[in-house]
Amino acid sequence: xxxxxxxxxxxxxxxxxxxxxxxxxxxxxxxKVSAAGGLQMSTGYPGMTVNxxxxxxxxxxxxxxxxxxxxxxxxxxxxxxGWKGYFTGNGxxxxxxxxxxxxxxxxxxxSLSIPDEAASGDYEVVxxxxxxxxxxxxLTLKLKVAAEEIGSSSFESQYPEQEGASxxxxxxxxxxxxxxxxxxxxxxxxxxxxxxxxSFTPSGESSPVNSITVEPRQSQAVTIGVTPxxxxxxxxYTISCSAVSAGETLKTDxxxxxxxxxxxxxxxxxxxxxxxxxPNKQKEITLKLTNNGNTDLxxxxxxxxxxxxxxxxxxxxxxxxxxxxxxxxxxxxxxxGKDALSGDYVVTVKAAGSETSxxxxxxxxxxxxxxxxxxxxxxIICVFAGLGWxxxxxxxx
Numbered sequence: 001x002x003x004x005x006x007x008x009x010x011x012x013x014x015x016x017x018x019x020x021x022x023x024x025x026x027x028x029x030x031x032k033v034s035a036a037g038g039l040q041m042s043t044g045y046p047g048m049t050v051n052x053x054x055x056x057x058x059x060x061x062x063x064x065x066x067x068x069x070x071x072x073x074x075x076x077x078x079x080x081x082g083w084k085g086y087f088t089g090n091g092x093x094x095x096x097x098x099x100x101x102x103x104x105x106x107x108x109x110x111s112l113s114i115p116d117e118a119a120s121g122d123y124e125v126v127x128x129x130x131x132x133x134x135x136x137x138x139l140t141l142k143l144k145v146a147a148e149e150i151g152s153s154s155f156e157s158q159y160p161e162q163e164g165a166s167x168x169x170x171x172x173x174x175x176x177x178x179x180x181x182x183x184x185x186x187x188x189x190x191x192x193x194x195x196x197x198x199s200f201t202p203s204g205e206s207s208p209v210n211s212i213t214v215e216p217r218q219s220q221a222v223t224i225g226v227t228p229x230x231x232x233x234x235x236x237y238t239i240s241c242s243a244v245s246a247g248e249t250l251k252t253d254x255x256x257x258x259x260x261x262x263x264x265x266x267x268x269x270x271x272x273x274x275x276x277x278x279p280n281k282q283k284e285i286t287l288k289l290t291n292n293g294n295t296d297l298x299x300x301x302x303x304x305x306x307x308x309x310x311x312x313x314x315x316x317x318x319x320x321x322x323x324x325x326x327x328x329x330x331x332x333x334x335x336x337g338k339d340a341l342s343g344d345y346v347v348t349v350k351a352a353g354s355e356t357s358x359x360x361x362x363x364x365x366x367x368x369x370x371x372x373x374x375x376x377x378x379x380i381i382c383v384f385a386g387l388g389w390x391x392x393x394x395x396x397x
Contacts, residue, residue: 038066039135047142052118053217077126152179155250166261170226178214186243195229260295262356274363280338305348309337
């Protein structure tokens, strides 16, 4: 009976010892494993396709299930050769982040710069977050660098078509994009019509340039100034502009529409706007209608404003067409009123088309012819004739 008791006691002792060892392991090794799994670092998109020369930023989220906040150290474990990466927080480079208990969204970020010469292929960037030996986690970013896109550079204007009156200049805002992996020096040229001028001015500059250097994967805003020739006629004009480098030729077509410039002048061949006339007698005045614009004028109508009792008519009340730069002569027939007194009067002549018009004011000086004036002249003639007869008859006595 005692032997059995000794055996039972020995077994009980072994069980107690085993339980003690398990407890020790739980509170030592087991506790450390729990702490190591209490920190998690993640990002929304750990795998993506990128291009050589890209600058990337990964927002980092942290989950702390240890039950207490902790200062977590951050480090880059591995990075492809030539690549640059660092942790940021609140706009500054950081090496630690405080992680509160629970979820911490966007507590830090990782900035990554891929070199321009990076070859296409698959790459990995490994990040580590740790709080001493108590908790840690790693995050692997899997990046696929895409192959270079050939011919993806561009030279374009957002608004390539503009309209303006004759004599106006045009200004086009264009963007020159270098999507290659190397720096490019572009020379500008254009095939504008004869007499036109085209200039290329980089954004932020005040003077035009003949060429410009654009860094890889960068763009440059350019203002293209177009000035038509002084004799440019109304119509549509296409100006092809080029940016040429050692490796590519980029083109953009611009369209400038010149609207008609309408100008009409009413005068006389001599330029004189005054004349004499007599009451109730027709006076002819030659008018000169000149089209000083760059577009033909059609259906130009003539009208006149005269004093009461006067009248004016025209040999051509409506001129069918006056070509650009040409002149047309029209005869105006003016008849002053029969009761018009001596003095100066104003007659206004207006020429008007659908696009433009002009007026001219003529000063008309009225001269009168009275019966008594004629009688007076006759009396003077008779007096002199009578005196001559008297001297002739009685002069010998």
